[in-house]
Amino acid sequence: MQIRVNERSWTVHAAPDTPLLYVLMNELQLQGPRFGCGLAQCGSCSVLVNGVETRSCVTPVSAVENRSVTTLEGLPAWYATQKKLAKAPALHPVQQAMIDEQAVQCGYCFNGMIIKSSELLSKTPRPTEAQIRTAMNGHLCRCGTYPRIMRAIQRASVAMAGGAA
Amino acid sequence: MIRRKFLKAGGALVVGFNLRDTLVAQEQPVRGTKPGPPDAKQVDTWLAIHADNTATVYIGFAELGQGASTALLQIAAEELDLDMSQLKTVRLDTNVTPNQGGTYSSASINRGGPQVRTAAAEARLALLKLASAKLNAPVEGLVVSKGVVSGTGNPKDSVTYGELVGDKPFNVTFTGTAPVKPTTEYKIVGTKFPRNDTPAKVSAQYTYMQYVRVPGMLHGRVVRPRGQRMYGAGAKIVSVDEASIRAIPGARVVRKGDFLGVVAENEWDAIRAAQQLKVVWETPPALPGNAGLYEHMRAAKTEENIVLERGSVATGFGGAAHTVSQTCLGPYQAHAPFGPNCAVADVQADSALVMCSTQDVYGTRNSLSRLLGMPAEKIRVQYYEGSGTYGHSCYDDVAQAAVLLSQLAGKPVRLQFMRWDEHGWDNYGPGHLGEVRAAADANGKIVAYEYQGWQHGWINTETSAQLTGVPPSEWPGAGTGVQGVNRLTCGGMYDIPNLRLVNHKLPVTSYLKAGWLRSPLDLSFAFASEQAIDQLAHLLEHDPYEFRQRNMTDMRWLGVLNAAAQAAKWTPRKAAASLSKANIVTGRGIGLGTHLTSYGGAVAEIEVNKETGRVVAKHLYGAIDAGQVVNPGFVESQIMGQMVQTASRMFKEEVKFDQTGVTSLDWASYPILRFDECPEVTAVVVQRLDQRSTGAGEECMAAAAAAIANAFFDATGVRMKEFPMTPARVLAALRGGKAA
Numbered sequence: 013m014q015i016r017v018n019e020r021s022w023t024v025h026a027a028p029d030t031p032l033l034y035v036l037m038n039e040l041q042l043q044g045p046r047f048g049c050g051l052a053q054c055g056s057c058s059v060l061v062n063g064v065e066t067r068s069c070v071t072p073v074s075a076v077e078n079r080s081v082t083t084l085e086g087l088p089a090w091y092a093t094q095k096k097l098a099k100a101p102a103l104h105p106v107q108q109a110m111i112d113e114q115a116v117q118c119g120y121c122f123n124g125m126i127i128k129s130s131e132l133l134s135k136t137p138r139p140t141e142a143q144i145r146t147a148m149n150g151h152l153c154r155c156g157t158y159p160r161i162m163r164a165i166q167r168a169s170v171a172m173a174g175g176a177a
Numbered sequence: 178m179i180r181r182k183f184l185k186a187g188g189a190l191v192v193g194f195n196l197r198d199t200l201v202a203q204e205q206p207v208r209g210t211k212p213g214p215p216d217a218k219q220v221d222t223w224l225a226i227h228a229d230n231t232a233t234v235y236i237g238f239a240e241l242g243q244g245a246s247t248a249l250l251q252i253a254a255e256e257l258d259l260d261m262s263q264l265k266t267v268r269l270d271t272n273v274t275p276n277q278g279g280t281y282s283s284a285s286i287n288r289g290g291p292q293v294r295t296a297a298a299e300a301r302l303a304l305l306k307l308a309s310a311k312l313n314a315p316v317e318g319l320v321v322s323k324g325v326v327s328g329t330g331n332p333k334d335s336v337t338y339g340e341l342v343g344d345k346p347f348n349v350t351f352t353g354t355a356p357v358k359p360t361t362e363y364k365i366v367g368t369k370f371p372r373n374d375t376p377a378k379v380s381a382q383y384t385y386m387q388y389v390r391v392p393g394m395l396h397g398r399v400v401r402p403r404g405q406r407m408y409g410a411g412a413k414i415v416s417v418d419e420a421s422i423r424a425i426p427g428a429r430v431v432r433k434g435d436f437l438g439v440v441a442e443n444e445w446d447a448i449r450a451a452q453q454l455k456v457v458w459e460t461p462p463a464l465p466g467n468a469g470l471y472e473h474m475r476a477a478k479t480e481e482n483i484v485l486e487r488g489s490v491a492t493g494f495g496g497a498a499h500t501v502s503q504t505c506l507g508p509y510q511a512h513a514p515f516g517p518n519c520a521v522a523d524v525q526a527d528s529a530l531v532m533c534s535t536q537d538v539y540g541t542r543n544s545l546s547r548l549l550g551m552p553a554e555k556i557r558v559q560y561y562e563g564s565g566t567y568g569h570s571c572y573d574d575v576a577q578a579a580v581l582l583s584q585l586a587g588k589p590v591r592l593q594f595m596r597w598d599e600h601g602w603d604n605y606g607p608g609h610l611g612e613v614r615a616a617a618d619a620n621g622k623i624v625a626y627e628y629q630g631w632q633h634g635w636i637n638t639e640t641s642a643q644l645t646g647v648p649p650s651e652w653p654g655a656g657t658g659v660q661g662v663n664r665l666t667c668g669g670m671y672d673i674p675n676l677r678l679v680n681h682k683l684p685v686t687s688y689l690k691a692g693w694l695r696s697p698l699d700l701s702f703a704f705a706s707e708q709a710i711d712q713l714a715h716l717l718e719h720d721p722y723e724f725r726q727r728n729m730t731d732m733r734w735l736g737v738l739n740a741a742a743q744a745a746k747w748t749p750r751k752a753a754a755s756l757s758k759a760n761i762v763t764g765r766g767i768g769l770g771t772h773l774t775s776y777g778g779a780v781a782e783i784e785v786n787k788e789t790g791r792v793v794a795k796h797l798y799g800a801i802d803a804g805q806v807v808n809p810g811f812v813e814s815q816i817m818g819q820m821v822q823t824a825s826r827m828f829k830e831e832v833k834f835d836q837t838g839v840t841s842l843d844w845a846s847y848p849i850l851r852f853d854e855c856p857e858v859t860a861v862v863v864q865r866l867d868q869r870s871t872g873a874g875e876e877c878m879a880a881a882a883a884a885i886a887n888a889f890f891d892a893t894g895v896r897m898k899e900f901p902m903t904p905a906r907v908l909a910a911l912r913g914g915k916a917a
Contacts, residue, residue, distance in 0.1 A: 030445045038444055044381035044386050048516055049596040050448075053844040056516060084381040101431060107379045114371060117818055118242030119378030120516045120564030126379060149853045152844060154243055155565045156821025158855040160814075160841040 014046035015076055017042075018086030033057045035073045044084025044123045050150030055151035059083050065131045084123050087154060094134060096173075106130050109168035113162035114123055118169075121153045127169065129165045138169055203361070212554035214276035216540060220303060220347040222275050223296035224253070228343030230324045232261045234297075237277030239269055239291045239536050241566045242373060243874050248286055249293050251807050255365045256358055257304075258321035259338075264370075269538050269560035273805035279537030286807055286870045287774060298355040300347065307341045320472040354764070360805065360866045367866055369810030386534045386561035387519045387593060391906065394521065396588035397582040398451035399641075399679045400437040404601040404839035406461035407684040408636060410603070411435055411643055413459035419454035430454065431585035434646035437576065440586045443833040448595070463836040471506050474631045475609045477618050477683050484662045484678035493625025493675030497616030501712035505611035506899035507701030509689055509832035511847055512606075516564035517599035518571045520579035523589035524549065529556045532540035534563035541573055548577055548642055549584065567822070569604045569635070569692035577641035597842040601684075602640050604692025607632050609701035613667070621717045623677040623728045626654035628706060630662040632698060633683035636690050666770040666879045670734040671710070671725070696772045696819075698877035700826055700900075703770035707883030708896060711752060711766070720749035721887065722767050733865075734804050737778035738769060740800035740861045741880070744745045745780035752887065753894040760788045764892025768883025776802040777877030781884035785892045787911055791906030792886060794824045794856035799877040801861075804868035812873045814858035819874075824879040825850035827900050 015026050017040060025171045029051075036059070045068050048056030052067040054142050058067045060082040062098045087107070092100040103111075106129045116122055125148070132139060132147040139147065144165050153161070214237075215222040225233045234253045238244040250264045267273060277289050302316075305326065308318045312335070314328035327335035359555075360366075400453060402412050412435055419430050420796050428441040438455060441447040451709040453502055465473035520533035529551060529779035537540040540559040546553040558576075566572060571594055579592040594602075611633040638647065661680040663669075685691075714724035722742050730733050747767070756762070763784050778800040785791075797820040806812050829848045833841045841847035843878045882900075888894050895910050 025490070026443075027523075034445045038387070038390075041390075045405035046387055046516060047593060048206065048387065049843055050597060051843055051845075053596075056514065075808065103380060110379045111375050114375065114814060116372065116375045116378050117814065118515070118562070118565035120385065120514075122379055123381070124233065125621075145852045152515065152849060152851065154513060154567070154822075154849065156646070156825070157814075158821060158850075158852050158857050159817055162852070162855075164529070168713070 013077060014075065015073065015081065015140070016079070017079070017081040018083060019089060020051050024043045024073060026073055027156045032068040032073045032076055032081070036068060042085055046120065046123055048120070054121070055128060058124040058127040060127060060131060060173055061078045063131065063134065064129050065126045084126060088124065091130070104130055105168040105171040106165065107131065109164035109171065110161070112167060113164040115157050116156035117157055121151065125153070125161055126152045129161070129168070132165070133169055135174060139172060141164065182383040191718060195200025199487055201885040207710040209270065209272045210798065211270050211272060212557070213273065216273055218232040218351045220296060220300045220349045220351070221804060223293065224300045225344070226304070226338045228339050230339030231265070232257065232259060232338070233262055233865045234266050234293065235273045236276050236293065237269065238268050238561055239560050240281040241536065242562070243815060244372050244808060245280070245286070245289070247370060248807045249289055249363050249606045251292050251370055252293050252372070255363055256294055257301050257324070258868055259324045261365065261370055261465055262829055263324055264588055271538050271542050271556070271558045274441070274538070276539045279540055287872050290807065290870050293332050293624070294357055295355070296873055297585060298635050299349065302355040303347055303349045304338055307477060307542040308336055308912055309400060311336050311341065342601055358711055363866065366514045366805070366807050367864065369371065369503040370808055372811070384561065385516070386563040387516055387530065389521050389532050390591065391589045392521060394591050395438045395440040395442055395586055396447040397579065397586070397590040397592040398447045398577050398595065399592070399598060400451050400454050400456060401598065401602060402838060403597050404834070405640070405690060405843055406838040407430060407464050407686065408688055408690045410461045412461070415459055416895060417756050418455035422453050426451070431582055433581060433585060436641055436644040438582050439783055440590055444498045449802040451595070455711055461837060464838065465712050466835045466836055467508065467831065470608055471610050473687070474608065474683060478688045479631065479681040482661070482680050482682070484680055485664050487673070487676045488675035490625050490627050490677045494614065496615050497624050498619040499716045500614060501612045501709050501716065502612065503705050503709040503896065504714060504898040505609065505701050505705030507609040507611070507698070507704065508830070508901065509605040509607035509608045509691075509693045509842065510694055510826055510830045511600055511603045512567050512570035512694055513600055513603070513847060513849070514564045514566045514570050517594035517596055517647040517884040518563055519591070519593040521591045522575040522576070522579035522583040524580055524583040527551070527582060528561070531556065531576055531580060532561055533579070534561060534566070535576060536566070536572065541576055544573060544642070545577065545580055546860070548645070549580060557864060558617050567695040568606070568697070568787070571599055573604065574639040574641050577639050581911045583644065600842045600847055602690075602837050604636065604651040604690050606694025607688070607691035608698060609698055610802075611701055613705045615713055615911050616851045617713045617717060620726060620794070621727060623671050623673050623710070623713065626668045626673045627679070628662050628667040628677045628702070629681060630702070631683060633685050633691060635687050635692050639696065640665050640690070647821070657709045663699055663702050663772070663775070664697050667706045669729045670731060670769050672730055682907040683747045689832070689839065695822070696878040698825065699770055699772055700882040703768060703883040704900060705878035707768040707770065708884050708890070709887050710892065712738065712896070715752050718751050720754055722747050723749055725767070725769065733776045734769065736863050737768070737776045737800040737802050740776035740863050741780045741798050742767060744798040744861050745782070752891045756894050761786050764888040764894045765888070766884045766887025766889070766891055768887055769879045771876045772872065772879070773874035775804070775873060775882040779877055779880035779884040781881065783885060783892060785889065785907065786895070790907035792828055792889065792902050792907055793854050794828070796857045796859070797824065797881055797884070798859045799861065799881055800863055801873050801877050802863035802865060803873040803876065805870045806862050806864050806873065807870060809862045812862045813860040816862070816872050817858045817876060819878045820858045820860075820881055821850060821855060823878045824856055824885070825855070827882055827902060828854070829901050831901050
């Protein structure tokens with residue numbers, strides 16, 4: 013089976029009903045999506061499928077055969093395509109904002125947090141606090157970093173609009 | 178002539194070189210080839226200076242997301258007069274890093290800081306002696322900047338650390354006389370240096386334990402009943418139907434006693450096999466269930482001991498003008514790491530390599546030694562960060578299970594727990610029943626205080642070991658490691674002449690398996706204790722902040738109380754003085770508490786919906802005095818995490834179990850706080866550079882729990898006696914009126 017991940021085509025050998033997560037982690041050896049619950053409850057396995065945040069732990073690999081999958085690794089390039097930039101930045105503005113706000117503690121949930129907030133900002137460039145809380149509500153953090161994540165999303169929003177980060 | 182030995186170490190060349198006597202160079206053992214721990218009195222154990230004038234610091238504390246790896250480097254950089262960019266550290270490894278004890282009890286800076294500071298100071302002294310000889314200038318006259326040593330008389334005449342010892346061992350034993358830098362000269366300690374692990378963590382460059390793979394490995398999963406049963410009863414297998422997974426290619430069953438697992442080349446096959454394997458388990462003995470927990474605890478035969486007794490509580494209560502009492506019913510709560518624990522083990526006939534997320538590599542090596550019947554020095558344990566664990570989650574259990582799977586399968590095995598394994602077989606923070614009485618005289622001085630606490634001990638033997646049949650007599654420390662009634666959190670901040678703290682220790686069997694969960698039992702203690710103090714203030718018609726102030730003289734407790742109150746712009750008034758008839762009401766509360774060190778204060782502003790019973794923390798203010806704070810940014814981050822996690826534990830978290838076993842197995846059956854109910858957080862670090870550093874990772878959760886409970890009273894005029902404060906409990910309390 014061929015799948016398209018981070019703008020590259022990969023031949024995978026997994027059975028078609030294998031959740032995409034295990035293909036990304038074990039066959040493609042990516043370090044963005046990660047196992048959290050296997051039940052689509054927490055968001056640690058999130059990827060973008062055609063730009064839509066998707067839980068890879070419950071998505072059979074066969075379901076993404078003709079779609080474009082973006083993982084945390086491919087996020088800067090995905091952003092560059094969206095914004096029609098000549099060259100991909102080193103980091104998506106949300107990633108940079110998470111550093112600037114020192115939002116991370118253990119960081120395990122940040123794959124999903126960054127994927128989801130990138131999706132949010134691609135649809136709603138200047139979200140209100142209420143919109144951020146609603147959009148992010150399906151993503152859990154056990155360390156309690158929510159306040160800084162919310163600030164980082166707002167910071168990224170300003171940066172993406174061309175303002176000072 | 179200088180004889181040099183070039184030795185290969187981890188891809189880098191290390192030059193064997195004797196610092197004190199260059200004519201008799203000695204061959205140095207290469208790092209990583211010999212089982213540790215290395216000698217803690219040797220400078221080489223802690224530090225290597227490289228030829229490019231950078232240094233590697235060998236640290237025995239785990240990075241758990243708290244910033245310890247950066248903060249300990251700040252301490253080393255400060256003492257060595259190096260830039261942070263010149264320092265790096267390495268992975269914890271029983272063949273490489275020193276044994277500083279486990280990374281728990283917020284000890285990284287508290288205990289680890291002085292060790293790293295001493296080692297760095299010893300190294301600096303040794304370097305200055307060398308520079309003195311080289312520059313022909315007295316040690317006292319040398320100055321160092323970014324690892325460049327120069328004489329004050331002639332700054333152009335200088336030498337770098339790298340030139341002095343680049344990649345050669347020091348061979349220096351601690352002198353015990355190396356001077357440490359006065360705090361007034363600090364440039365790096367006390368600053369908000371950014372975390373060194375963040376860039377990798379946000380860009381998929383960080384190798385969490387869950388990503389570690391070794392060649393030829395199998396994937397494993399454990400097979401256990403969903404949800405642990407009564408502690409001590411284990412999970413007894415009646416039969417295993419191996420044919421039930423025959424359709425899954427390459428999957429096979431491994432078993433030792435009641436320890437049961439599956440292995441397969443493909444991870445998804447291992448997961449499916451573990452789910453599909455048909456196992457008949459013995460019916461376990463009946464648990465009280467969480468509904469009957471507190472009655473069961475109160476009726477149990479307990480072992481009493483007095484934690485602290487001062488004056489005479491009988492006399493104190495006898496003559497008091499005002500007496501109040503408060504009960505706390507606190508549930509079992511789960512560590513529930515966001516990513517279930519994971520380990521990779523490669524067990525050979527006479528050696529083992531284990532990669533896992535233990536908070537104590539040497540402690541884990543010892544327990545694996547017992548499990549395998551293999552000498553500890555034949556086992557190498559390496560630490561890889563997983564997701565945050567907040568105490569004794571299943572990181573040791575998963576390491577034991579991986580080791581057993583590897584031994585039984587005869588191949589390296591990677592094991593990640595499933596969500597239900599982690600939630601269902603955790604070492605839960607234990608349930609607690611607390612009863613406090615407090616009394617004040619007519620002038621508002623607290624004159625008597627008594628806290629009686631019912632709880633059972635922590636259990637240090639892992640589930641995997643127990644299931645293999647290790648007899649209970651060999652479960653080390655079963656039930657003994659318990660945080661009893663906390664003398665700091667329970668009244669310890671007030672000047673109370675007559676005080677008694679009593680433990681009622683429950684037997685460990687007939688309950689769930691317990692371990693230390695971030696700020697162990699303190700949320701329960703403070704919930705009861707600080708509500709009682711608030712009740713006294715209310716009876717006396719005092720503002721709760723001022724009432725506390727008038728009963729305290731310890732400047733550091735006063736410091737955090739004042740810091741939290743000032744951050745919240747506290748204005749004095751009696752609690753519950755302006756009760757509203759509206760459906761949605763607001764309240765504010767104040768509280769104090771800590772864990773074993775440091776000082777915590779908090780103010781909570783909450784909103785209660787009296788129709789739905791939903792309570793939301795709108796703004797939490799947390800203040801910590803942890804003495805000298807090496808990195809205030811990290812402590813602010815820790816305070817934020819503690820505030821949010823406390824809100825989660827006070828409003829949401831409760832391990833549910835019925836007579837058979839635990840039924841809280843995932844985020845649906847064990848909900849935690851989400852974005853929609855996340856409070857705004859104001860973190861206040863009370864910096865005291867002249868005081869010893871103490872813990873900051875769990876020291877204001879108790880205060881926040883108390884502040885939330887007191888804010889609820891302020892909003893509603895009703896006292897809660899049980900948490901989490903779920904809508905059902907809140908509605909029941911509101912209907913029951915003041916006695917709830």
